[in-house]
Amino acid sequence: MSRALVDIRILQREFLLAISRAMTAELDLHDLLRLILKSSVELVSGKAGLIALVDENSGTLQVAAVYGIPPHLVDLFAPLVREVPYNEEHEREAFLELKNQLHHIMREADLGLTQVIRLPLHIGGQVIGLIYVFQSGNYYFVEDAPNLLRSFAEQAAIAVRNARLYQAVKQEKQRLDAILERSADGVMILDRNLRITVFNQALSYITGWPASEAIGQPHDQVIDWVSLKSDSDLKEALEHNWPLPNAAHLYVEGEARRHKDIHYQDDSDTISLGITYAPLMDEAGRMTDIIANVRDLTRYREEEALQKTFISVISHELKTPVSIIKGYANTLHRPDANWSPEILKESLVVIEEEADNLNALIDNLLEVTRLQAGTFTLEISDEVSLPKIAESAARRFSTQSNNHQIEVNFPAEFPMVIGDARRLTQVLNNLLSNAIKYSPDGGLITIQGEVYPEHVTVSVRDEGIGIPVRDHGRLFQKFARLDNALSRKTEGTGLGLYLSRAIIEAHHGRIWFHSNSDSEPGASGTTFTFSLPRD
Template identity: 30%
Template sequence: MIAGDALNRQLPYWLVERREHLMHLFAPVPALALVLWLSLAALPGMLWMALIGYASTHLLLFWVMYDRSARAAARWPHIERAAILVDALLSIFVIGVATSLLHFLPVYALIAWRAIAGYRRSQATTVTLFVLGPIFLFQLLLHRAGNAALAPDEQWGAVGILTGSLGCGIVAIMASARQKASIHQLRSELQRERNTREARVEELEHLANELRMRMRERHALEEGLRAITSTLSLNDVLEQILDSTVQTFGGERTHAVVLTLQIDGSLDNRMYARDRQIQAQWVEPLIRRVMRDQTPAVIADSALDPDLGEISRTGLHSIICVPLFVGDGPPRGALTVVSATFAAFSSSDARHLSAFAAQAGIAIGNAELHSRLRRQQHLLQAVLRDINDGLVVLDTENNVVLANPIGKALLEDTSAPQPWLERMRELASRLSDDGRPVASPEWIVGDPECEEGCTVYQAVASRVRTNDDLPDLTAIVLHDITDHKAEERARMDFISMVSHELRNPLHTLNGFVKLVLQGRAGPLTPLQQDFLSMADDQIEQLSGRVSELLEYNRFKAGRLTLRPEVGDLSLLIAGTLNRLSLQAEQQQLSLINETPSLPLCQFDNQRIGQVLTNLIENAIKATPAGGVIRVSADVHDQDVRVRVSDTGVGIPSSELGKIFQRFYQVAKHRRAHGTNMGLGLAICQQIVEGHGGRIWVESEEGVGTTFTFTLPLAVEKECTVG
C-alpha cells in the first residue's frame, strides 16, 4: 500500500484523477483477452472445472467483501486470506494437471491478474506467483528428463514464467524494503512529533502551573480585597491588608510585610514578621524613595543597595515595595514585602502588588472617611442633644426629617390649642425664595393667656440649601425666651414706673417755667428770657421722650388697642404734609405729595398719621438743604403701599437690618442731629404690623432713602397689637 501510494504520487495529476474511470473503461479488455487465450489453449476438462470453481469462489468472496455493513468490514482480513488460499489451491491443481506450458500460461496469467488486483489490499498475493512458476517448471523438467530439450516457444514461455515469478519476488522485496523505509520515516516523524508534543505538553504544564499559581494569587487577592472592603474600621482594614498580602504571596516566600502610612509628616508602620527581631525602620529608606519616585521597586539582593544595609545583614534579600495612594495627590505611604530568598519577586509580582495597593488605598480612604463621618455624626448628635434650643427640620412636603429632644418634646405637646407642627408649617410657608430667615411671634407652651411662669419660645425659620440632587430643607430653631420675656416685663414695668414718676415733676416744672416766661413772676431780662426758653425746649423734649417711652412700653405690653376704620388715606397724607410743610421750608427742603386718589382703606387714623409724621420728620432730619422729600402711594394686590422717599445722606447697607430695632440709631444721624431714644421706627413697625401690613426700607448712601409700608384695603374688622 505504501509503495502504491508512492507510485501514485509520481503519476501525473490528470491520470491520478481519472484512474478509476480509465480502469472501469479498459477492465473488459484484459478479461476478454484472457478468455480468448484460455479458449485457444484447449485446456483439459478437469482444469476447466477447476477454473470455473475458482471463478465462482472469487465471485462469492467479492460479493462478501463489498458488503458495506460493519460486520463485513470486520471480515475483510479473513476474506483476503481465503482468496490467497483459493489461489494456492488452484496453483497446486494446475501443477498436478497441466503437462505443457500451453495449458499453464493462461492459468498463470489469471492468477497473476488476480494477484495484481489484490496487491493493494495485501502483498501476500504475490507469494503464490513467486512459488508457482519455479515449481511448475521444475516438475515439467522432471517429466522431460529422458526427452529432448524444450522447444523454442516453450523456452520463451519458461523465461516468461521465471521472469514473472522473479519479478513478483523482486517487487515484493522492493515493496517490503520501501515499506520498511516508509515505516522508518513515519516512525522518525512520529518520534519528532512525539518529542514536539512532549515539549509542548511540558510547556503547557509549565504554563498551567504558572496559571494555577497566578489563579491562587488572584484568588488570594480577591479574598483580600473582599476582606478589606468588608469593614469600615480603619484599624481592621490595616490589619486585613497585612494578612491579605501574606496570603497573596504565600507564607513560604514572605518573611515580612510592612504597611506604611504618612501621618502628620511622619511614617507610621504596621508590620507582619516571622522574625520578631526585624525592625520596620530598616526598609524606610526604600519606602521614602518609592514615595518620592511614585514607582514600584523590586530588589533582587538587598546587599547591593547601599540604603538597605541593616536588613541585608539579617539574611533578608528580596524586597518589593509599591507606593500607596490614598485619595488624590501624592502617595501617602507604601506596601513592602520582604523575603529571605534571592530574586523572589518579579515585575509581575510588582504589578499584582500595585493593583492590590490601589484597592487597599481606596479601602483606607473609605475607612478614614467613615471615621471622620462617625466623629462628625457623634459631634452633631451631641450638639443637637445638649443645646438649649429646639430644632426641627422639615422637607419640601413639610414633613419632619430631623428633630432634637426639645423639638420632639414640643411636637408631642398636646396641651397647645394649635399643634406645634401646624405652627411650624405655617412659619415655613412664609419663607421667600431669597432664603431670608423668618421669625415667628412668641409661642407659649400651654395656655396662651398665661403671663407668668410659662415657657415661651420664638421660632426662626431658615432655608437649608443642599446640593443639586437633593431638595432644600427648612430648619426651624425654637429659642427659649422665657427668661428674656421675664426680664422684658420687669424692664417695661420699671420703665413705666419711672416714666410715670418723671411725668408729674416734668409737668409741674414745665408749668412753672411757662409762667415765668409769661412774666407772671416779674419782668425778665433778655438773657434770662433766652435761658428759660432753652430750658422750656429741653423740658418739652424730655417730656416727649417720656411719652414716647410710655407709648412703646404699651405696645410691647400689648395694652395699646388699634381701632381701624374705613377712611380715605389720601386725605390723611395730604393733611400730614400740610402740617409739616412749614418745618420742611425752614430746612430749605421741598415736600412733594405724589399720592393719587386711593380706594378706601381700613386704618387707625391717629396711629397711621403718627407713622407718616415720624417717617417725614426723619426724612427732614436726614436731608440736607435743597433736597426733596416725596410721598407717594399705589394699590398693589389687596393692599396699598405708601412710600416716603428723600434725597438725603442715606443709610449704610450694614445698618439696614438694624434700624427697626428699639433704641438703635444710625451713626450718621446721631452725629448730625444729636441723640434720641431710637424708638420711633420700632413704634412705626408695631403700628403697621398691628394693621396686618409690613414696613421696610431701601437706601443707598449719598443718594437717599425710601421707607415703604403697606395697609390693607377696606375690610370690616378690628385688629389689636400684641
C-alpha cells in the first residue's frame, strides 16, 4: 500500500469519526448528509457531489444534499439522477451513460465536471439512494476511490435509516398523543416509582388537576382516595406482588378527592372513579410503566341514587292518594252503615281530589318521559295573558291556605306573549305550590310582572325558609327536594322545578332564583323568576 493511500486511510478514519460524532449529536438529516458528502468529496480529492434518496411515497430519486454545486444549478442534474437507473450488475455499462449525461449537463452548468463515481446506499439489501462524487478537468480521483467511498455510503445509509426510524417513532408518538388527548376516558401513565409521566386532557377535566401540575406528582397525591369499594388500591396491590400471572389488570373503584383549587364539573368535594391499571413489561418480565384508564362514575352513581330516589318518592306519593281513596271507598262500602248525603258528598269530594292528585302525579311522570324521549311539545298560541294566568292561579291557591296572602302585581301595559297557556299555567302552579309549601308560617306571596324591551319576566316571591346554599346546584334536577326537616314532612315528587325549567326553556326563556336576603339584608324567603321573549 502506497504512502499516499495510508495517509488517506488515516484521513478517512478522522472523517468517519467526525461523522459518527455528528450522528450521535442528532443533527438534522440534511446537515448530516451534507457533512458526509463534503467528507466524501474531500477524501477522494473530488470537486462536487450530491446524494439522492428514494422518496418513500413516489419511489423516485430526489436530491437530498449537494456539495460544490450552486443551488440554482441543482435541477440540471435531474437527468443524471433519474434517467440512469442503478443496477449493480450493469453498473459498468451505466458508467458511460453517466459520463455522457454529465457532459450534456456541463454544457449548461459550466462547472467543468468531467468524471463521476456513483455508489448505492443500502438498507437491508434495498437501495434507498445514491451518492455521486464529481471530478473536474484533468484531475483524477485518488487511488481506490470507490472502495474509500463505500464506508461513507454506509454512513449515509445509516443516517437515513436512523432519521426515518426517528420520524416514524415521532409520528407514532404524535398519533398516540392525539389518541390520548382525544380519549373520552381519563388516561395516565406511571413510571416504576408511581410518578405520573402522562396525564391527558380528559383526566384533567375529571380530577381538576392541570396536566402541567399533575405530571411528576406521586400517583396517590393526585388520586387521593376517600373511600374504596375495592379490596385494595394500587399501592397495596403492589405490596402484594401485583401484577400476578392470572391477574395482570387491576381494577380499583371508590370516592376520591377533587383537586383543592379547580373544580371543572361542579362544586362537590369528591368524585366517583373506576380505574383499570395495566402493567407494561420489558423483555425480562420487569414492570417498566403502568397505564391507568380512569372513568368518571359520578354521573353513574348519581343515576343510581336517582333511581333509588325515584322508587322511594314515587312509591310514597302514589301510596298516599291510593290509600286515601281506598280508605274512603271501603268505609262508604260498609254494608252495616247508613251514610247521610252530606257525608257521602264530603267523602266523594275527597276521593275526587285524591284522584286528581294521582292524575297530576302521573301527568308529571309522563312529562318527564317525554322530555327524556325528546317528544316534549308545546301548543303555541299567539295571545297568552300572563296576568290572567297569575290571577287565576292566585285565586285557586288562596283557598288552600288561611296563613298566606297572595298579591298579583302586573303593569297595565303588560303585553301578550306567544306560548302554551296550559304549560305556563303549570309553571305558575308549581312556583306557587312551592311558595306555600316552604313558608309554613304563612306570610305574603307576591306574583310580580315586569316588562323589558325584548322580554317580560314573572316572579314569585315568598317569605319562607329559603334555600340552603348546598341545594342551589341541584334545585332544577329531577326529584330534587330541599334537604331539611320541612321537605321531609311535605309531599312532593321533586319534579315541579325540573318540568318548569323545561317548559320555560322550550319557550326560549330562562328561569332562575335568588335568596331575598341577597338584595334585602335580613329578608327571608326566595324569589323565583322566569323570562319569556316578547316576540
